[in-house]
Amino acid sequence: MLELAHTKVLCSVFGPHQAEGREYMQQGQLECTVRLASFARRGACRTRAGGPSVSAEERALSLDLAAALAPSVQLHLLPKSVVAVHVLVLQDDGGVLSAAVSCASLALADATIGLYGMVAAVGGGMLGEAVALDCDAAELDASVGSLTVACMPALDQLTLLRHEGAVPFERAIEGLQLGLEGCSLLHGQMAAALRKAVEARARQAVAAEARAAQALAHHVAQGGEQPAGEAPIADMEAVADPSDGADRADGADAKVRGKRSRDVMAMKGGEAAR
Incomplete structure (x- = not known):
């Protein structure tokens, strides 16, 4: 789950799983879907008549999400496989696409899907003569244009640029540069969050092994039997203390050398007797 101001999105990743009923594909396929919750927008509770139909806005968001993420996924390592990314918008207060892209990229990395790099995305609006990032819904409604930038800062590669509205070329270039700087800052926070999650899972795994x-x-x-396939407790303790093993090895080596010396002396004594 990712929160950008009052915008909240939830992402889940499934796969890679086999692409059934399709011809052989040399590389995998990335399927992205974006859905807006009925309560996502303030004062606009939607009801879907006739079942879970997909709106034109949701289809456009799904296509933009796939376009932003596809360059970052190593699909050539997943032949005849499908990776499904599902994003649910819980609250929309502006910047839904940028939040969905960043959240989905984090989810892919957390799911250990092979990536060239994480994709960070930011959105902005043209408020008069100024360009502002992370605008809320009210600011976007008052703006003359909006901009969404997605890139992989680690590779310095732009993956998506979406612009709406009539904006002078100079303002558009300024918005692009500001968006790239915002993506770089957001990418650092995403990497820190991912590192923190991985370290937390590692600590949990170590604690679980210790409890076991x-x-x-x-x-x-208590007199119970050792489970089949488990190393005896004594052997585990011996392995845990390498110094004891080294001492035993040195003692065994000394015994071998002593036996060889006695054998040599016995052979020499026999020759002298003859």
């Missing part, structure tokens, strides 16, 4: 080892030791101490 304690439970096993307690079970064996």
Whole structure:
């Protein structure tokens, strides 16, 4: 889930899974869908007559999302596979597309899908003679034009540029440069959030293994049987202390050398007797 001001989006990633009923594809396919919750917009609760139909706005958002993400996914590593990205807009207060792109890219990275780099996206509006980023719905309604920029800052590659409205060329260039700077800042925050999530999962895994080892030791101490396939507790302790293993190895080596010395002396004694 990603929150940009009052805009909230939720993303889920499924796959890669086999593309059934299709011809062989040399590279995978990325399928993106964006849906607006019926309560996403203030004062405009939507009802879908006749079932979950897809609006033209949702189709346009889905196409833009796929266009922004596709250059970042290593689809050549996923032949005859499909990666599905679903975005649900819980609250729309402006900048839905940029929030959806950033959230989906984070979800793909968190799902360990092969990426060239994470995609960060920002949206802005032309408010008079100024260009502002992360405009809310009221500011976008009052603006003369809007701009959405998505890029991979790690590779310095632009993946999506969407512009609406009649804006002078100079203002459009200024908005693009400002959007690229905003993407770079957002990318750093995304990387930090992803790193934090990975470290938290690693700590949870270590804690779970420690609890399992304690439970096993307690079970064996109470007279229970060692589960099949598990190393004996004594062997586990021996492996855990490498110094003991080294001492035992040195002792065994000394015994071998002593035996060889006695054998040599016995052979020399036999020759002298003859």
